[in-house]
Amino acid sequence: MPEVMRMTALSRSAIYGKADPxxxxxxxxxxxxxxxxxxxxxxxxxxxxxxxxxxxxxxNQQHNQRKAA
Incomplete structure (x- = not known):
């Protein structure tokens, strides 16, 4: 968990929330x-x-779309 938190910059509760339907x-x-x-x-x-x-x-796609508009 600490490594996943470090890699994603998400809290423990956010990580479990993302995994919970x-x-x-x-x-x-x-x-x-x-x-x-x-x-x-x-x-x-x-x-x-x-x-x-x-x-x-x-x-990057969102940035490029805004740039093109």
């Missing part, structure tokens, strides 16, 4: 957590990186 923060594109034990979960680093790259692509 019942949350108003839910993001269907956010990587799904992996249950490691009954009390611990993790994420695949490459999936977090892919999600971040998608956010960057979306930002």
């Amino acid at each position: 019942k949350s108003h923060l839910y993001d269907p594109d956010f990587p799904r957590l992996i249950k490691l034990t009954a009390k611990s979960s993790g994420w695949v680093e490459s999936e977090i990186n892919e999600w971040l790259l998608k956010r960057i692509e979306q930002r």
